[in-house]
Amino acid sequence: GHFAAVERTLSLFLPASDMARLNRLGDTNATVAIDDMTADVLAYALRVARESGGAFDPTIAPLMACWGFRGGKTPAAPPAADVLRAARQRTGWQHLRLTPRASPEEAPTLRMLAPGMQLDLGGIAKGYAVDRAFRALRERGENDFLINLAGNMRAHGRPETSRSGWRIGIRNPFAEGTWFGTITLADGEGIATSGSYERYILINGVRHGHILDPRAGRPVAGMISVTVVAASAMEADALSTALFVLGPEAG
Secondary structure (H helix, E strand, C coil): CHHHHHHHHHCCCCCCCHHHHHHHHCCCCCEEECCHHHHHHHHHHHHHHHHCCCCCCCCCHHHHHHCCCCCCCCCCCCCCHHHHHHHHCCCCHHHEEEECCCCCCCCCEEEECCCCCCCCCCCCHHHHHHHHHHHHHHHCCCCCEEEEECCEEEEECCCCCCCCCEEEEEECCCCCCCEEEEEEECCCCEEEEEECCCCEEEECCEEEECCEECCCCEECCCCCEEEEEECCHHHHHHHHHHHHHHHHHHC
16 A cells, blocks of 8 residues: 555656656746655655765656656667757756645645756655555564565564574676675665666667766666665665766765
8 A cells, every 4th residue: 555655646657646747847936735755755865966966866857758768769879969958957956946844734845946847756766665664564563574665675673583684685787596695684774776787778789777877867887786775765775876876986
């Protein structure tokens, strides 16, 4: 139920979702009431965007569309510089104004200051869904569980009394079915991996991974996988994307 609730609110693919509704607006300076869930996720997304210097950016949707990701048509050639430039004018986390709920009667609001902006919370929504399910299970009094949503995980307790915690294998991107290493998750910890080896497009025989550098508008090259363990699944999800874009040194 929690996964469905998050999808109803944050999915780009469901026409009735908060996300799809916001993306249909695209009006400059329209102040719109948003769901609490959208406000929570956006608040953290904007924090990571600020701290990573824009390596993570929740307004990346127009750039994703240029490359044919998120259900778009794969282009016959990499997008030209002017196409990317036009898309980048519609992006930029700095152009979002999120106003938290001022009182119980008032909804949180969002303003998009650049024309034609569109949100894409793909780099954070799964982690958020895992955290919601985690809280629901804790409130029900469950102690030992591992939640796994497409590789975004969060653990509580342990799988059996003889073990200290949940052991998670990190996939070797170069050899399917083998593990690069294992990590034991402590109580409450989340883990996420961002990799370019599973989802990519082919343009003229060249592979382009689905993780874009929002600052350049192009798929990140030279990185294959980043795994982050954090205090929550949402943090791990967003940070693994930001670190993938930043690379080993800046990251």
